[in-house]
Amino acid sequence: MKTVKWIGCAVLLAMAAAWAAPIGGAARSAIPGDIQQLITVDYRMLKNSSTAMALKDQVLPPSLKLFEGSLKGVGINPEKDVDLLTFASYRTEKQGLKIVGIAQGSFSQKAFVKKMKLNKTKAVKYRDSDIYPMSGGMEMSFLDENSVLFGDGAALRGALDARDGYRTTLDSDRDIADMIGAVESGTVWSVLDQQGTQNMLLSALGDAGKLADFNTVKKHVLGSRYTMNFQNGVNFDLDVVTSDSMTAATLSSLAKAGVLYRKMTATPIEKVALENVSVNSDSSNLQMHFKADDKQFQSLMHSDLFAAVSK
DSSP states (O other), rough: OOSSSTTTTHHHHTTTTTTOOOOHHHHHHHBBSSSSEEEEEHHHHHOOOOOHHHHHHHHHOOOHHHHHHHHHHTTHHHHHHHEEEEEEEEEEEEEEEEEEEEEEEEHHHHHHHHHHHTTTOOEEETTTTTEEEEEEEEEEEEEEEEEEEEEEHHHHHHHHHHHTSOBBGGOHHHHHHHHHHHTTTTSSSSOOOOOOOOHHHHHHGGGGGGGGHHHGGGGGGHHHHHEEEESSSSEEEEEEEEHHHHHHHHHHHHHHHHHHHHHTOOHHHHHHHTTTTEEEETEEEEEEEEEOOOHHHHHTSHHHHHHHHHO
């Protein structure tokens, strides 16, 4: 996440991350534990919203472009064949952060294998799984007829280890699993772990993050989650989960101060966006909500504010 000096950027930054839907069983079983962030792209939703498509075209992250290109290289068209595209970034003890992708949709494993044989592309066995090369130095393997796992060699094998019971899985992290349960029925959702959320808040708060209040409460931040939908404009809800109501209230005060500070130097379109940001605390959660109609949001995407947080 890019360093920004006001909490309003956190809303736009999180919204730029992805679109999503519930993860299927085969895909979920191959997501390793020690998750930093989980993001899912719902390609079906993208096709139904011009605003969502415009957002995707402008802020498509390099990793997603690489994954899309690699899928096309093995005959899978993301726009036609993929329903859901999930990205899981997870921590490893020796290799740092790894990212694995899982595409769910309408695939033909038999047709794919036939094409690989015609191209004289051989699979490498990893226990019972067949691993095929992709462009960009990535590899892929079918989890079932409707789920394709892909990533660099180490990331992919780590996910297969989780699926095969050789390492912990997503469901072993109760904090992450509980956050997923609260948002996965939404049109759009993502979750971020404790360390990732602390870093996100520090960047989003800017100078306010250097205050003693933030240093005191950040250790009580447990994680974050967001949902988003494109029905009747754009609606975005972010929850930062903390250990107690006092932490949530303190973060709420810091966030409100950040929004007010940004309004002082914002352009007219940015002021409209910031007016549509609400911040409060509910029990142990910091809550942020953003709402805009399609016209307002598409205008915002061309502002300096949006450019600063989406590049």
